[in-house]
Amino acid sequence: MMEKIADRVLVLDGIAEEIGERLKEINSIESLSSVGLQYAEPVTVLGRVCCDSNGRLNAKSVLLGGDVQTSQGCKVAMQLSQLASYSLFPGQIVMMEGQNSSGTAFVPTRIYNEVLPLQKAPLPAEADMERLTIVAVSGPYTTSDNLAYEPLADFIKHIQAHPPDVCIMFGPFVDAKLQLIKDLKDTTYSEHFTKIVEVISKAIEHLPTEVVLVPSQRDLQHTFVYPTPPFDLGKLKIDKELLKKIHCVSDPSTLRINGLCVGMTSTDILFHIGAEEISLNPLITERLSRLLDHLLQQGSYYPLNPPSEEVNISYEKYELFSRIPVIPHLVFLPSELKQFVKNINGCVFVNPGRLSKGETGGTFARLVVLPNSAADCGLDIAAQVVRI
Numbered sequence: 001m002m003e004k005i006a007d008r009v010l011v012l013d014g015i016a017e018e019i020g021e022r023l024k025e026i027n028s029i030e031s032l033s034s035v036g037l038q039y040a041e042p043v044t045v046l047g048r049v050c051c052d053s054n055g056r057l058n059a060k061s062v063l064l065g066g067d068v069q070t071s072q073g074c075k076v077a078m079q080l081s082q083l084a085s086y087s088l089f090p091g092q093i094v095m096m097e098g099q100n101s102s103g104t105a106f107v108p109t110r111i112y113n114e115v116l117p118l119q120k121a122p123l124p125a126e127a128d129m130e131r132l133t134i135v136a137v138s139g140p141y142t143t144s145d146n147l148a149y150e151p152l153a154d155f156i157k158h159i160q161a162h163p164p165d166v167c168i169m170f171g172p173f174v175d176a177k178l179q180l181i182k183d184l185k186d187t188t189y190s191e192h193f194t195k196i197v198e199v200i201s202k203a204i205e206h207l208p209t210e211v212v213l214v215p216s217q218r219d220l221q222h223t224f225v226y227p228t229p230p231f232d233l234g235k236l237k238i239d240k241e242l243l244k245k246i247h248c249v250s251d252p253s254t255l256r257i258n259g260l261c262v263g264m265t266s267t268d269i270l271f272h273i274g275a276e277e278i279s280l281n282p283l284i285t286e287r288l289s290r291l292l293d294h295l296l297q298q299g300s301y302y303p304l305n306p307p308s309e310e311v312n313i314s315y316e317k318y319e320l321f322s323r324i325p326v327i328p329h330l331v332f333l334p335s336e337l338k339q340f341v342k343n344i345n346g347c348v349f350v351n352p353g354r355l356s357k358g359e360t361g362g363t364f365a366r367l368v369v370l371p372n373s374a375a376d377c378g379l380d381i382a383a384q385v386v387r388i
Contacts, residue, residue, distance in 0.1 A: 003315055009073070011315040012048070012305065015323075016067050016093050019299065020046040022117035023095045029112075032095075035066035036074035038103035045106065048305070049092040050075060057090055057278050064096070064106055077105040080280070086111060087279040087290055091305030093298060113283070116345055118299050121261035121326040123378045129371040132258045135159065136352045137364035138170035138266065138334030139216065140178060141196065143356045147180055149196070151356040154388040155364060156203045163207040164366070166257055169200070170266040170334050171216030181220065189221035194236045201242035211246045214253065216266040217311065226267060226302065226313050227251060227321035250321055252301035254328060260369065260379075263324060263331035265301045270335045270351070272308040288337070292344045295331075299324045329377060330367075339363050339385045346377040353385065361388040 020032065023046070033043035047064040051057045062078045080086060082098070098108035123129070141152040159167060173196050174181055174189050184192060197213075204211055215228045223229055230248035234240075249255065252265035270291050277291065284290040294303065301322050307313050331349045339353035352365035363385050372380040 008315045009068070011319045013068050013073075014319065015300075016046065016048055017069065019093045019117060020067070020095060023112055026115050026117060027095070027112050029095070032070050034071040034074070035064050035100070035106055036071055036076045036103075037100065039100050042097055042099050042109065044095065044097050044112075046070065046093070046095050049088050049090055049094060051090050052077070057088070057276055059278060059280075062088060062278075064094075076100065079105050079107045082107050082109045083111065083280070085281040085283055087277060087282040087284070087294070089273055089277040089294065089304060091303050092294070093303075113297060116296055116327065118296060118324065118327045120346055121328055123329070123371070124259035129259055132166070132260065132369040133164040134166045134168065134257070134262075134330075134367045134369065135164040135364060136168045136170070136264075136332045136334075136350060136367070137355050138352055139172040139218075140175040140354065140356050141173060142178070143359050143361070144178055144180070145359045149199075151361045151388055152196070152199070154361065155355060156199070158364075158386070158388070159209065160203060160207065162366075163204075163209045165208070166210050166212065167204070168212045168214065168264060168332060170214045170264070170332070171222075171251075172218035172220075172266075173197075173216075174220045174222075176218045176220050190236075193219070193221045194238060197233065197236060197246070198238050198242070201238065201246055204245055205242060209245065212255070212264075213246060213248045214264055214266050215248075215251050217251075224312055225317075226307075226311050227317045228266075252322060254325060258369075260330060261326060261328040263301070263328040265332075266334055267302060267311060268333075268335045269295065269302050269304065270333060270337055272311070273304050274337070275308075276304060288340065289342060289344055292333075292342060292349050295324065296327060296345060296347065329379060330369075330381075332365075339365070341365070341381075341383040341385070343377065348377065348379075348381050348383075350383060355388065363387050 035045045047066045050063040050065045052061045063075045065075045095112040096108040097110040100106045142149040228251040335351045353363035366384045368382045370380040
């Protein structure tokens, strides 16, 4: 994808300034200083965590890249020796207090990360909310040793026996990591995808269930770009009446479902960010909870920069679609990591796992959501990870 470096810098700089303004307001900071100038006294700076090489980030290779407005985009080495606690990854926007007495290295003594810069999404009145059942499932939908799609068939049987209100289905549907699919000769990837959608649409035809399809960059029949645009089912040779209950959204997306704010992404940000993060005596000691908190702190479904080699970012669309505007009530994050359900700052994160793993079946998640003003997030959420 051809994008001008200047345009990419402009997007990333705008996001940094947006986060910086919120952090300044929350922490009552009047002004910021340049990251690269020499100061004898402590100052407050805003910047993006960078690595001084192409290797993995470590405590000796951390740089702080300043914004264009305040720091003219300069980068300076960081010495972390005066920080009692930190948790850092490439691309992270941080506001720090410290000194640059030498002019060559910034020595932070504090990171302003005690308060989330996002507001919580509002809930409708308890009397206006109804019981909501959500099922979330992620591909691949067949095992690696055949294309019989037995895990998908088992999942459909469950849906038909216990119909949810909403079924969120994440790609990949035509998985680029499955050799049998890449070797297809008698059918195109699009035709293969059409068969899968037709099976799903016929399965829910007489159910009180709405289906949401979320694409993946691993979908061979779709666009390899992040954010990933919705599927265009209108191009498929399927009876349009069968598609009335199927809704296509982008990856990532933030939706309103029955008054709930629900975030979702099929891109495995937890796996990617977990491979790059460094920490020392972090405030949140449990690693998975800390990774999830990073997403809320950064207000982004994919704050890692540079991204994983598996992710092809369009920065023009990144600014519009990758942001988390408010703290959602629910966020679905399918990942290669172990499946989980976690409440982080009033937001319930769910990893349903994968419906197939290698030559065996996998898991999906089933949730029942009830209004409860006395609960931490204003909701009672019962969640179950189901194995097929």
